[in-house]
Amino acid sequence: MQCSEDARIFTWTYKGTVNNQRVTFKCGMDFGTNLSNITYGELTVERSLYVTPSNTTSVSTQKPDPPTNVSAVCKETSMTVLWRSGYDGGYNQSFKVVILNSETNQTTYYSIISDQGEAEIMEVTFDSLSSTTLYIVSVQATNIFGTAELDADVHCTTLSAPKTGQSDMISAVGIGACIESAVIILVLTSIVVLFYKKRINENKERNSMYQTTARHESNIKALQKAEESRRNGLDASDYGIRQQHLKNDIVPI
Numbered sequence: 590m591q592c593s594e595d596a597r598i599f600t601w602t603y604k605g606t607v608n609n610q611r612v613t614f615k616c617g618m619d620f621g622t623n624l625s626n627i628t629y630g631e632l633t634v635e636r637s638l639y640v641t642p643s644n645t646t647s648v649s650t651q652k653p654d655p656p657t658n659v660s661a662v663c664k665e666t667s668m669t670v671l672w673r674s675g676y677d678g679g680y681n682q683s684f685k686v687v688i689l690n691s692e693t694n695q696t697t698y699y700s701i702i703s704d705q706g707e708a709e710i711m712e713v714t715f716d717s718l719s720s721t722t723l724y725i726v727s728v729q730a731t732n733i734f735g736t737a738e739l740d741a742d743v744h745c746t747t748l749s750a751p752k753t754g755q756s757d758m759i760s761a762v763g764i765g766a767c768i769e770s771a772v773i774i775l776v777l778t779s780i781v782v783l784f785y786k787k788r789i790n791e792n793k794e795r796n797s798m799y800q801t802t803a804r805h806e807s808n809i810k811a812l813q814k815a816e817e818s819r820r821n822g823l824d825a826s827d828y829g830i831r832q833q834h835l836k837n838d839i840v841p842i
Contacts, residue, residue, distance in 0.1 A: 651734055653682040655675060656672040656673065656729075660743065661743050662745070666747065668747065673709070673711075675707065683704060684728060684729065685700045687726070687728075690719065690724060691724065
């Protein structure tokens with residue numbers, strides 16, 4: 590602290606660190622000339638800032654980035670919502686998925702869905718929804734600094750459920766197709782069986798004819814051999830008779 594010569598003006602200096610920065614303040618006060626009626630007045634304020642060297646990287650904190658690549662896949666009574674998580678703002682974030690039934694204005698939501706890391710694909714599935722209904726989807730990211738959500742909502746319409754009559758007809762058509770397929774298979778099997786039976790019968794007839802022919806040829810050969818033997822026997826008998834006649838015809842001298 591310093592004082593002026595007339596002891597009316599006092600000045601002082603403050604040095605310290607604020608938000609990782611070295612700060613110097615110089616201030617002065619005028620107490621006036623009449624000590625019975627002191628007035629305070631600020632004379633000067635000076636400030637100089639010096640960045641404190643640090644080896645650590647300062648991480649900014651803010652509300653998270655909104656989710657990206659939000660999409661929805663609808664079935665008859667269910668919907669799967671997918672999105673990609675963004676920067677969490679330097680603090681843990683969670684997600685909330687809200688769907689709005691456009692016909693009843695009823696909302697259904699999943700809240701406090703834990704973050705799986707930046708740029709990760711995340712998904713949730715809603716069940717027991719109305720068929721043939723338009724739903725409006727919104728995905729939000731939240732941390733202690735605030736909430737961010739996609740500017741444009743995503744729309745998804747659930748599929749129509751088949752009617753009872755159509756379902757019965759589809760079942761009947763399916764059963765009819767099965768019966769028709771079974772009949773075709775049965776007919777083809779019967780044709781194949783008949784074909785093989787015919788082939789077997791033809792082979793049997795061919796074998797029977799072959800055996801009959803062979804027996805016939807064998808009989809013919811036996812007859813031919815018997816005939817040849819008979820002829821040979823007759824020739825021998827005739828020769829003996831001729832010799833006997835020759836002996837009878839010779840007259841002794």
